[in-house]
Amino acid sequence: MSNEHHITPLRTYLIIAGSLLFLTGVTVWVSYIDLGSFNIILAMAVATLKATLVVLFFMHLLWDDKKNLVIFVMSLMFLGIFITFTLLDTGFRGGINPEVKTAIKSKASFYDNLPLTDTHGNPVESHEDHHEGEDDSHH
């Protein structure tokens, strides 16, 4: 029975794992270099390369029944449809009424009652009087 199943060689697993760790390092290193809007594209490209290695080798799709690969690709396609068509709305608001592009109030209301804090989250004395004496609890 297991004779009919393809057994991935140990070497392959180790090479793929090594590549994944290497690519992780690459992603982290590149994120510290400012490439503007290219950063996200590069990050996603590397992530996709890593994902492809996992899917084809660790999840065995390279040697499996091709139907399983079709299922996986279809899932990505429908996700792509979901994202793309939603962005057709959210990215193009204000086509007729430009005033809907900007928020009426940019910050949620509960921020009005939030005191400034230090890096440990403890409230600090601020210059504005009506923040004094308030503690962390709000709403």
Place this chain on the structure above:
Amino acid sequence: MSHNSSSPDFLHHHFHDVDQQYQTSKFGMWAFILTEVLTFGGLFVAYTVYRSWYPEMFYDAHLLLDVQKGMLNTIVLISSSLTMALAIWAIQKKNKKLSLWMLVITWVLALGFLGIKYLEYSHKFEVGQLPGIFYSYMGPEVVNIDNPHIFFGIYFIMTGLHGLHVAIGMGLIAWLIYLTKKDKLHSEYYTPMETVGIFWHLVDLIWIYLFPLFYLIG
């Protein structure tokens, strides 16, 4: 069509033969993977929409995340994917002991992932970087940006749902350890190990995207 005494005991009655059962089980798991992609996918849509609306807020808020812990977690998960694959390799090679060890290491790595996550989450709870209306951190990094609670809301939901899947995976791997120890899984029949393995690699896959999207915003 009817099974006789020479049919293996792991063959279920409604299947003709072992291969049909094996292929069907894997096929079923891939169909399940499709559903998981779309479940998490919904959250990726929310992420994409809000990052496209608030790019500076996402950048500023993400500086509060601990990149080192995130990277450590990535290494942990990738290693656990390797050990999971090696567990299957070992059982295919009839090495029950190695397979069990690989499963145990996978389980421990998963626990490690959750442990690191716990450290991250507890720090955020302490300083008030919480989802939604519970958000209270107003430190110098975020004082000039709008609505950081949205970033943390999406962060907690996505990493939380992912963490839940890690925990479920741990349960499944423990079940595999039990089955292997009892010799119910062996070189002739290891289908559950393969299907759980596919699930586990998916968990790794999702983190491969979560890590740069939250921790490495350029």
Place this chain on the structure above:
Amino acid sequence: MSENQNINYLNHPKGIMSWLLTLDHKRIGLMYLFSGIIFFLIGGLLALGMRLELAAPGNDFVSNDTYNSMYTLHGAIMIFLFIIPAIPGALGNILLPLMVGAKDVAFPRLNLASFYIYSFGALFAIYTIVNGGVDTGWTFYTPYSTQSTSNVVPMTLGIFIIGFSSILTGLNFIATVHKMRVPGLTWYKLPLFVWALYGTSLVQITATPVLAITMVLLILERFLGIGIFDPALGGDPVLYQHFFWFYSHPAVYIMILPAFGIISEIIPVHSRKKVWGYKFIAYSTLSIAFIGFLVWGHHMFTSGQSVFSQIVFSFITYFVGIPTGVKIFSWILTMYKGQVSFTTPMIYALSFLFLFTIGGLTGIFLGAVALDIHLHDTYFVVAHFHYVMQGGTIIAFLAGLHHWWPKSFGKMYNQKIASLCALGVFIGFNGTFFPQFLLGLRGMPRRYATYSDQFSELHTYSTFWSTILGLSIFIAILNLMWSLRKSNKLNPGSNPWGALTMEWTHTSSPPHPHNFESDPVFTNGPYDYDKVIVEPTLKK
């Protein structure tokens, strides 16, 4: 068929535990059937209650808040507790393995789990009903749903749980169709109901996960104020609508595709004629399943989404009607020059053709943005979706019940009463819902318990005919149940309609617990009425 005629899946094995822990797909199908019918009747009573309120202007029967809960529960129960789970779950479960020559579905234990998950989720819906209802509309739009003090969380939690049942059923059916077909049964030899269930299942596994995450996000928004759907927290309520409709539009195809499959089975059998356009029908099923994912924004034309997306969604919406039209023509051409017998299933099938066409065409009206701006949230929309969901799906479901009842139970119902009810349903349905098109065009908004006097005449007609509709459906179901009594000696035989698909030709009525004696060998295609004569075992 079998040597021991008395052993069938109903009486073997015996005992209540053998039912509660059954792995037999036919028994699981029956459990879905009876649960589904119960929820159908509850949803129907809610509808009649609404019609009672609407018979005259003013709040004579219920308050506005109660009315809001009634239409919410009516919609949620009909959609999530009856149509989506029960029609694939009942007819699909009973028939799919039989039609592909398998002993059971691919994952029988998962099948039982699906039923129990559905039942567990249904408990939350029952709790919501008795605890005062929920008043957001079945669409749970934010920000009201994040603020309403009614039972939003129990209901959405119930829907979330039932979603898992839907996903697991779909997964099971896909694996069954791909992997469990008897050798030699290629795709183009499959009955069209199998194609329909396959298409439905593809939609189920792809769309329902998004419903699940939407319900989770809604619940989290209520508890944690995450801020992605609530404008006061910097969020966008239209985003909720995208999430919701990404599932709920394909969901309407989950609701109609099995119905199309039922009609595709009934028309050739009761016309004793080969299906015209088998491949057209098969491929149009897959086209509908796919295109259905690209059009969800047509539910959001007045929501404030971008004009660009309005145009895209409206344009693609026009394409989704084309494969459906192909089916209607194929069915009509199937009947042409056939020997049509006006049995109860056929009467329902003919009603379907008429009513669904009206429903489908009015959907196309609504696909035009300019029209929809005026018709959105009016009774025109209400009439449209009742024509497709009730005139379409529910009538096809009744057709299927009457067609496969003798196979499933080995008993025959009183056909005169059944046919009379079918006529009553057709007449009552048109009387109830056609006036609603007119109401909508004249401006009557939906989800209103009361209205101005100009609408009262049409509302009164609608309510009057709704009683005929309700009575006809109720008696039709009673008639079916009545046929199950022990003293019913009307034995339809194993193939009462003389059909050619495997569930008729290779199994007894009711079928044996393991379906087939041995691997079925089939010598004809599913619709070869031009080549093979099979005498109906039901004497006229």
